[in-house]
Amino acid sequence: MQGKNKRLLLGIALLVVIVLGFWGYRLLGPVALAEGYMYEDNSRMVYAKATAENDQVNVEVTLSKLLVEDTIPRLQTETSAWTGTMENNTLTLQEKKTGQKLQAKLSADGLLFQGPFAQGEPTETMLTASDKQTYDDKLAAWTKSVEQEATQKKKELEEQQAKEAARVAFAKKVEQTGRLTADMLESAQYLQEIQFTEELQFSKDQVVELQGLLDELTTYAKQPGLSKMEYDVMSGTLGSMKVLVDGMNAMENTIAQKKKRIQDIIAVLETDMKDAQTVWEEIKASVTDAEKREKALTEAVKTGSDAIAQANERLGTLEKELASVKASANRLYQQAVAVLEQTRVKYGY
Structure with a gap:
């Protein structure tokens, strides 16, 4: 019985070998694989x-x-x-x-x-x-060659980008000087347009009117007799003078706003002048139409400087005239107050 089992197992093993050999032959046949x-x-x-x-x-x-x-x-x-x-x-x-x-x-x-x-x-x-070694060697050599080329290309690209960045920066500076030149002329024009003639004339006219009202009060006060109704007219006249003085004070707010605008424009103009001259010194050696641009810039700086000087002069004159006009207005009003008070005491109103 045991011998029969052994023969059976040997038969199965032989069959497996035959099958594997058959499939191996179908798979590879006489072909030998390279590495x-x-x-x-x-x-x-x-x-x-x-x-x-x-x-x-x-x-x-x-x-x-x-x-x-x-x-x-x-x-x-x-x-x-x-x-x-x-x-x-x-x-x-x-x-x-x-x-x-x-x-x-x-x-x-x-x-x-x-x-x-x-x-x-x-x-x-x-x-x-x-074989694998040949492949590894070829791939390593190719990789090294590509990396070297990449390094060189990156260097060239960085140099090109740096040149382009410099070109763009230079173009922006050229454009900036042109823009600042135009801005300076525009700011100078704004400064010239801000005047105080109307405000000063208004205040002077108020002083003239105050003087006229004071004269009316004085005329009433010098009469030999003064009725209560006439006294009330005098009191109303003093009220009108107070309105005129308040109007002059309100006008000072308008003048203050204009003065602030002048100061702001001067600050911007001075900055533009400084920036334009600084940038120009950086680029003038490389600008193609340098002579033309420098002439325009120089003229704009002079125009701006003159406008600033004239604006400061106007402000100085304004302060003096305003102080004088305001002092006159306050003096006339206080005189009117005194006249009315003397009249009230005199007649007991």
């Missing part, structure tokens, strides 16, 4: 390693591609894993992750992909037998 397979050109390098496992063939493909971004080269490497079966030197493969199917011809001398094994790859790619 690896490689393809290279100016823009890509492909290395594939094929291994047999039972009735399956596994192919690992490493693709290195040359990419150029903003003139700077770099290598991009991607790996795909395929598995399938082979019959009559024809591999039927499927990518393990994506499920993509592909056929290939495999021999000891080469591996021919009969379809794109990666996006953007041609429909046929022939890899020739190679």
Whole structure:
């Protein structure tokens, strides 16, 4: 019985060996596999390693591609894993992750992909037998060459960007001097337009009117007799004088606003003059129409300086005249108050 079992086990083992041998023959037949397979050109390098496992063939493909971004080269490497079966030197493969199917011809001398094994790859790619060390050496040399070229390209790009930045900065400064020249002339014009003639004339007219009202009060006060009604008229006249004085005080607010505008414009104009001259000194040696621009800038600075001097002179004159007019108005009003008070005491109203 035991002998019979042994013979049965030996038969099963022999059958397994025969089956494995049959599938191994179907898989590889007389084909011997190279250590690896490689393809290279100016823009890509492909290395594939094929291994047999039972009735399956596994192919690992490493693709290195040359990419150029903003003139700077770099290598991009991607790996795909395929598995399938082979019959009559024809591999039927499927990518393990994506499920993509592909056929290939495999021999000891080469591996021919009969379809794109990666996006953007041609429909046929022939890899020739190679070894891993040769591939590693070639890839290392290519990587070094690309990195050196990338370093040089980056340097050239940085130099180009620096030149462009300098050109843009220079153009902006040229534009800035032109704009500041125009701004100075505009500010000078604004300063010339801000005058105080109307305000001063208004205050002077008020003083004249105050003098006239004071004269009326004085005339009433000098009468030999004064009725209560006439006294009330005098009191109303004093009230009118108070309105005139208040109007002059209100006008001072308008004058103060104008003075503030002048001071603000002067501050801006002085800054523009300083900035324009500073920037011009930086660029004048490289400006093509330097003589023309410098002449315009010099004239604008002079116009601005003259406008500032004239504005300050007007402000000084204004302060003196306003002080004189205000003093006259207050004096006339106080005289009127005194006249009315004397009249009230005299007549007992």
